[in-house]
Amino acid sequence: xxxxxxxxxxxxxxxxxCSFALLYQDRLLAxxxxxxxQAIILSLxxxxxxxxxxxxxxxxxxxxxxxxxxxxxxxxxxxxxxxLGIHRDIEKVVGVVLTMLIxxxxxxxxxxxxxxxxxxxxxxxxxxxxxxLAIILIGLLMMITRRNAFTQIIGFMxxxxxxxxxxxxxxxxxxxxxxxxxxSVLIALFVFAVFVFRIRERFDTVDVEALERVRGDQP
Amino acid sequence: xxxALLSFIGQGCQMLLVLLVAPAVTGLTRLVKARLMRRKGxxxxxxxxxxxxxxxxxxxxADSASWLFRVAPYLIFxxxxxxxxxxxxFATGLLFSWTGDVIVIIALLGSARFFLALxxxxxxxxxxxxxxxxxxxxxxxxxxxxxLVVLNMALAAGTTQLPEVAKYFIAAPLAxxxxxALALVALVIVALAENARIPVDNPATHLELTMVHEAMVLEYxxxxxxxxxxxxxxxxxxxxxxIASLFLPFGIMPxxxxxxxxxxxxxxxxxKLAGAAIILGVWELSIAKMRVFRVxxxxxGAFIFAFLxxxxxxxxxxxxx
Numbered sequence: 001x002x003x004x005x006x007x008x009x010x011x012x013x014x015x016x017x018c019s020f021a022l023l024y025q026d027r028l029l030a031x032x033x034x035x036x037x038q039a040i041i042l043s044l045x046x047x048x049x050x051x052x053x054x055x056x057x058x059x060x061x062x063x064x065x066x067x068x069x070x071x072x073x074x075x076x077x078x079x080x081x082x083x084l085g086i087h088r089d090i091e092k093v094v095g096v097v098l099t100m101l102i103x104x105x106x107x108x109x110x111x112x113x114x115x116x117x118x119x120x121x122x123x124x125x126x127x128x129x130x131x132x133l134a135i136i137l138i139g140l141l142m143m144i145t146r147r148n149a150f151t152q153i154i155g156f157m158x159x160x161x162x163x164x165x166x167x168x169x170x171x172x173x174x175x176x177x178x179x180x181x182x183x184s185v186l187i188a189l190f191v192f193a194v195f196v197f198r199i200r201e202r203f204d205t206v207d208v209e210a211l212e213r214v215r216g217d218q219p
Numbered sequence: 220x221x222x223a224l225l226s227f228i229g230q231g232c233q234m235l236l237v238l239l240v241a242p243a244v245t246g247l248t249r250l251v252k253a254r255l256m257r258r259k260g261x262x263x264x265x266x267x268x269x270x271x272x273x274x275x276x277x278x279x280x281a282d283s284a285s286w287l288f289r290v291a292p293y294l295i296f297x298x299x300x301x302x303x304x305x306x307x308x309f310a311t312g313l314l315f316s317w318t319g320d321v322i323v324i325i326a327l328l329g330s331a332r333f334f335l336a337l338x339x340x341x342x343x344x345x346x347x348x349x350x351x352x353x354x355x356x357x358x359x360x361x362x363x364x365x366x367l368v369v370l371n372m373a374l375a376a377g378t379t380q381l382p383e384v385a386k387y388f389i390a391a392p393l394a395x396x397x398x399x400a401l402a403l404v405a406l407v408i409v410a411l412a413e414n415a416r417i418p419v420d421n422p423a424t425h426l427e428l429t430m431v432h433e434a435m436v437l438e439y440x441x442x443x444x445x446x447x448x449x450x451x452x453x454x455x456x457x458x459x460x461x462i463a464s465l466f467l468p469f470g471i472m473p474x475x476x477x478x479x480x481x482x483x484x485x486x487x488x489x490x491k492l493a494g495a496a497i498i499l500g501v502w503e504l505s506i507a508k509m510r511v512f513r514v515x516x517x518x519x520g521a522f523i524f525a526f527l528x529x530x531x532x533x534x535x536x537x538x539x540x
Binding site: 005006007009010013014016017020024096097100104107108111115123126127130131 | 395398516523524526530531533
């Protein structure tokens with residue numbers, strides 16, 4: 001087992017653990033911290049790839065992940081949460097046990113899928129892809145199961161973490177695309193934030209369940 | 220001396236040693252906790268004197284108790300002792316090591332728990348019943364996680380024989396393995412739950428609403444209580460040795476190395492036990508006990524960690540093949 005592989009396996013594994021922690025955690029600020037930790041681990045993983053594979057442009061990706069998702073976005077979201085005064089809220093997560101089991105199933109499924117689909121590819125790329133797919137699916141699961149608008153945003157952002165991890169492993173994504181993805185996520189954050197504030201203004205909560213009431217099909 | 224004789228003597232030494240050391244480990248944890256609370260605390264030997272006092276005292280048995288109530292303490296003690304003799308402490312290749320693997324250890328501990336729960340319900344008091352029901356709830360959550368951790372180690376080492384697993388990890392080159400780290404976290408959580416430690420149960424109180432282990436043994440006195448106390452002390456040593464032999468196996472010698480090597484290995488084992496007892500004391504003081512209904516989430520976390528550990532080690536195996 002090579003040294004290079006071990007470290008990248010370790011970092012990717014930690015990111016997967018962070019994903020599960022996101023799925024489990026019900027305190028808003030703690031969710032935010034875990035997300036920041038995941039982004040920081042992502043930037044470490046990307047820099048490790050850049051260092052060991054001699055692809056210096058990946059350092060830019062790592063720096064983007066660190067600065068935008070590890071520092072800027074969590075700080076902005078934290079300020080929003082404090083402004084809205086919901087930092088002490090504990091979200092009612094429905095069926096944690098079932099959600100976690102589905103998450104485990106998704107992780108196992110993405111592994112089987114990637115292992116089957118990528119025979120012959122280098123070990124690091126296969127491993128990165130398998131874990132990245134798991135992180136993406138768990139992010140989607142988090143967006144489905146959560147009812148709080150903020151945790152849904154964080155689920156979306158963690159999907160993007162998985163995408164970057166997949167892209168660095170697969171030696172594919174050009175730098176331009178990466179930078180534009182990073183900035184579109186930042187822009188998405190502001191769009192989300194505007195919507196969250198609007199929802200809050202109108203319904204006095206950030207629970208998206210409240211939106212169900214304005215659907216036309218219900219009396 | 221022939222190897223067979225050495226392994227026989229080594230096995231005997233281990234069985235005696237775990238018995239002798241077990242109360243001291245519990246005592247050390249209590250001492251650390253007391254000192255951190257700025258109390259003087261009982262001396263290390265207090266636990267031994269307590270046991271001796273209990274053995275000498277008259278055993279009071281409730282009128283409604285059946286024969287099971289009298290037999291259970293000895294069964295629990297014997298099962299735990301046999302399980303403790305199968306875990307590698309200072310030497311590998313002992314006499315018993317080929318008669319039982321880690322699945323047997325889990326089964327022995329499971330049977331001990333079964334008898335303890337039965338004994339808790341036997342007298343018919345409501346405390347015993349609630350203790351047994353909680354114990355079984357914790358057990359159903361802890362056992363799958365424990366089995367997954369063990370299977371993870373077995374996958375890595377290619378065997379479920381604990382001494383062989385320890386040997387494998389001593390020989391394996393030092394490497395960063397995230398799956399082992401996750402398995403360690405899971406096993407520590409399981410060990411805390413199985414030994415009725417904070418945050419799952421508080422070994423120091425007799426507060427009705429929080430008791431699990433103490434509620435089951437509430438009716439016991441005299442030599443029966445001594446047996447049960449000794450068994451739970453043995454169980455703590457067993458779990459510490461198990462964790463140490465899987466994740467910190469340095470110092471464990473093959474039994475054929477001779478008594479001099481045993482002595483150094485034994486010292487290393489005692490140092491590990493003492494370190495674990497101190498860490499346990501500090502840990503118990505630094506966090507609060509959980510509500511009983513949150514224990515399922517805590518132990519569910521152990522299950523998730525163990526499952527992720529297996530997934531990741533499986534991934535590594537497949538990818539590197």
